[in-house]
Amino acid sequence: MSIIMQQNVASFYCEDRANLIVKRNWGKHMKSLFAIAIILTTFSSTNLFANDRCDLKFNKVNTCVNFDWVYGPYFDQYNSVKVSYDENLEITNLKVIPWMVMQHGHEHGSRPVVMTKTSDREFLVDKIFFMGGMMGEWYLRIQLLDSNNDILEEQRQLINL
Numbered sequence: 001m002s003i004i005m006q007q008n009v010a011s012f013y014c015e016d017r018a019n020l021i022v023k024r025n026w027g028k029h030m031k032s033l034f035a036i037a038i039i040l041t042t043f044s045s046t047n048l049f050a051n052d053r054c055d056l057k058f059n060k061v062n063t064c065v066n067f068d069w070v071y072g073p074y075f076d077q078y079n080s081v082k083v084s085y086d087e088n089l090e091i092t093n094l095k096v097i098p099w100m101v102m103q104h105g106h107e108h109g110s111r112p113v114v115m116t117k118t119s120d121r122e123f124l125v126d127k128i129f130f131m132g133g134m135m136g137e138w139y140l141r142i143q144l145l146d147s148n149n150d151i152l153e154e155q156r157q158l159i160n161l
């Protein structure tokens, strides 16, 4: 009889322990859920910011061009940048021209770049060369082109080297 009692007590004790563990685990789960919720909120807000991003505004065509450097920008090296633009039915192609505006007003280009279309509205631009040691500022001239390769709009992005 006393052995059974002890077993019952033991089983009650075990049940309580089990309940306690379940409660503790639930508490841990809640913490995880909170963490996931915070992460999701952070990600969605950064996505909102990403949608609002506009590195270079094109007012006439009403689009934004954004730049994500893959390599560089550095002087006297081949740099690479991903250039993308917001959805726009007019634009079918774009041209990127490294361009220097010198202090005395003279402007000039560089070596030709290599363009690769990486997705619907994104290009990888390789072999961008900014020659150093000159008195002036380097830009990327961005020309948005239509299906006839006519320029819809051109803007310049100053490059911080």
Ligand SMILES: [Cu+2]
Pocket: 100, 102, 108, 134, 135, 136
């Ligand atoms: Cu120059």
